[in-house]
Structure formats: structure tokens, C-alpha cells
Amino acid sequence: ILNVEQSPQSLHVQEGDSTNFTCSFPSSNFYALHWYRWETAKSPEALFVMTLNGDEKKKGRISATLNTKEGYSYLYIKGSQPEDSATYLCATEYGNKLVFGAGTILRVKS
């Protein structure tokens, strides 16, 4: 079973702070890297799917980068808002399945 690791496990920031999380995954046989946001009492929502080394994607204040050679991805949130509070999950794709990390819990205080 592939091992996908996320750090930190949890993060508490003030409104307006910028923050970032890390997702580490095996670089061999890489196919795609997914990021999801999971808010309490809602369903996980896809943020990004990235496949190419050096890929950068952006959605509003959230962006992500991908390094497939060294096996990591960063998720950045600029100017965090209370509504950004959620668990952020990354997953690597192999075959037609996803292997998820344990997630990073973000809490943004106003």
C-alpha cells in the first residue's frame, strides 16, 4: 500500500494569515495528485488534480504546486478566512484508485 503523508496534522491561524501544507508521496509510478477540501457536515470537494511535474494550479486564494521527481505537493492559502476552516486532503492516484493522506485540519480564527 502506498504511503501518503500530510503535514502538519493541524494548524490554527489568524484571519488574514497566509498558510501552506505539505503532501508527500512516492515519486515512482506517479500518475496524478488530487487535493480536496472537506468542511464539517459537508462532502469532500475537489480543489485540484495535477499530473505534470512543475504544475501550478490556482483557485481564488488557494494554489497548489507539484514536484513529481521528489514526491511532494504544497497547498497555499493566501489571506486565510474563517470559511477556509476545513480538513484538506491530498491523494495520489494509482491504477484507478486513490490513496489518501490523513489530512491537515485548518482552523482560522477571526
Added chain:
Amino acid sequence: DVKVTQSSRYLVKRTGEKVFLECVQDMDHENMFWYRQDPGLGLRLIYFSYDVKMKEKGDIPEGYSVSREKKERFSLILESASTNQTSMYLCASASSGLGNQPQHFGDGTRLSIL
């Protein structure tokens, strides 16, 4: 928008019962998945299906079975529920050719086995 609907948000059952969790998607997706999520662990894949009547074991299939008689519906079955199956269960669907295709999730079923 893709809609993935799970039959129950909360469910309480007793040890030894046979439990059915239902999932329906409305986007004609070929692939469907069942996960469980436990504190401190990521989503773990129980079973998935890439076509009607087709199924494959995920990483933790023991104690579970699945059924996919129609393309839109994927059922998870706990043959004889045990307390260690108390968990949050999530269903997801995705179009085929998973590369670049995100999974779409239901709201989850929080299952308690007493």
C-alpha cells in the same frame, strides 16, 4: 453539478445485523467507490466498481461486500456488523479515465454499531 446521494446521514445498528448502505449518482459515472474514514487516518478504500456488476477489493475489504446492479447505484453491505465497523462511510463516483478526473463525494453516513 454532480450529485452523489447516500441514503442515510446517521445510522445505528446492532452487532450481528446485516447492514446496507446505499449510494446513488446522477452523472452516469462508470467508477464508484466506498471509503471509510476514522480519526487520524485518511480515507481508506473498501471496494470500488468500474462497471455494472464489476467490483474490486480496495485496501480494507474484510467484513464488507458490495453490489452494483445498475450503473447509478453502488451498495455497501456489512454482512454481520461488528463494533469495529463503527465509522464514517463515504461514497464517491468518477468518470472513467481517472487521470485528471476528480472524485465526487456524497455527504457520508455516520454508522454506529452497538
